[in-house]
Amino acid sequence: MSLDESARKPHERLSAHLAEDLTAVNALIRDRMASEHAPRIPEVTAHLVEAGGKRIRPLLTLAAARLCGYSGDLHVKLAATVEFIHTATLLHDDVVDESEQRRGRPTANLLWDNKSSVLVGDFLFARAFLLMVETGSLRVLDILSRAAATIAEGEVLQLTAARNLSTSEDVYVQVIRGKTAALFEAACEVGGVIAAAEDAQVQALATYGDRLGLAFQIADDLLDWGGTSGEMGKNAGDDFREGKLTLPVIRAIAAADDTERAFWDRTIGRGRYDEGDLQHAMGLLARHGTLGTTRADALRYADEAKQALSVLPGHELRNMLSDLADYVVARIS
């Protein structure tokens, strides 16, 4: 590996190593999101699919399959499937969150409308299932259908958990499994399945994807509180204002005295905010050390992701996946 090579980010190295496969995935995505009858469909999806996402999920599928020695081309269909499911959930998220920005562009539901976002999302889900069916693998269908159910379940759970101060750490983990880890896990697992890898390897890939997703999402939630540096980024504090119960807050509430609890109840619980509340909240997290323990959890999950890879063949791709686990928590290190 040249110096230049080692300086690149792990997902960029994965993209470069899997460039040919990724080109095939992109061509398939463009082909299958077309609709003979409804030209609005590619209009809406192109917006998202070509908005320069990192294609992390399809890369996981491609890497898992190749790492297990796969030489066919069904992994390309699975990688496109995974991206379609991801894009469909983004479209539906945009509706439900009434969010106005996605990847720095206006969301589809502002450019078009809620109707298009819901229905085009449904279309992508259906096309995703058709792509899976083409692989002829019932095991793959089972894994990805379960992931889709877990995603929807997690999103519903997140709705009911919002502004609910009694949200437990268990519920939080289920929410972030739905939000991120379930599809990371399935993306990795189906790569191993399509390569007919042995069970221990398939299980290892699933564990890797799950822990990578958990580490990624916990790090993301931590960054909303400014990471451990206390420096708030541009969207920092969004979760606080939206009443989302993430790990640092759940732990601070568990450790709260009566006065602190009244603060959390007024703000996150009842959505009444005064000037200076965000700074005060930050102070409470610092007092109870919950940013530090949350960071430790993210690092532990990233470590478990790397450890899971040990039963897989020694291979450049394995190193890149391992580095990717470090990378998702580097933002909070």
Next chain:
Amino acid sequence: MSLDESARKPHERLSAHLAEDLTAVNALIRDRMASEHAPRIPEVTAHLVEAGGKRIRPLLTLAAARLCGYSGDLHVKLAATVEFIHTATLLHDDVVDESEQRRGRPTANLLWDNKSSVLVGDFLFARAFLLMVETGSLRVLDILSRAAATIAEGEVLQLTAARNLSTSEDVYVQVIRGKTAALFEAACEVGGVIAAAEDAQVQALATYGDRLGLAFQIADDLLDWGGTSGEMGKNAGDDFREGKLTLPVIRAIAAADDTERAFWDRTIGRGRYDEGDLQHAMGLLARHGTLGTTRADALRYADEAKQALSVLPGHELRNMLSDLADYVVARIS
């Protein structure tokens, strides 16, 4: 058949004949819509699933399978799958149409919110796919995934066709295939497939379902214009006010002179309505005889549905399906 029996509606006779199967379907639906983690899910779905729908789609699957001599129990899973897909599309329709009533009750999105409707719909889609996977039939998975894509495509097409005076009859047929006929067709077809019926019979069931769905939807759209009697029901004229291009209007526009065209352009095209417009529109449909030709189309599709049944075994269930085709157009006869 007793006099009493012959007086009952065809779907009631199907329900009675398939009572045991239908009980199993209802039990499976209750079981599979449960979510361990997110109690809101059964709250939202129970509202729809137990709202006393006629269960036409699951009855079609059960009837098709039994008519083809099926003696297993996988048809129960498929019938539940079909109802889940239908319920999911209703939930998503309620969001996108901003409709306030469904089956005489407030819609889920008013009782809860748009977020729950979208996400619970997604959950039901995922559970539907899991149920299908359990049948182990890739052919069934292919048929129902295609139907799901056609449904979403038709709904998007309906969005883009609204208030568009150049909507063609072809586009209209694609819209109503998505809205109704695609799932009727798939419901019938998978019943034959799971029974391992011969190809000609499976094809006949698919044709029956498609034509039944087309006849049903055209009749429904005609009733929005008061059927052929000119007597307007309580929701009559809704399509006119919402700018929906249905067959009677598409044909009246095709035959319009300049003055008539200006009228359609102001009302359906630009959504500007004055008092008396609905009566005037009715007069234009009468002048061009489009209610009559639309009715003739519905009757023709119902007839094609019945004819398709001829290659299927002579059986009580076949008679009920044939009577069902007459029944869906009896409202406009």
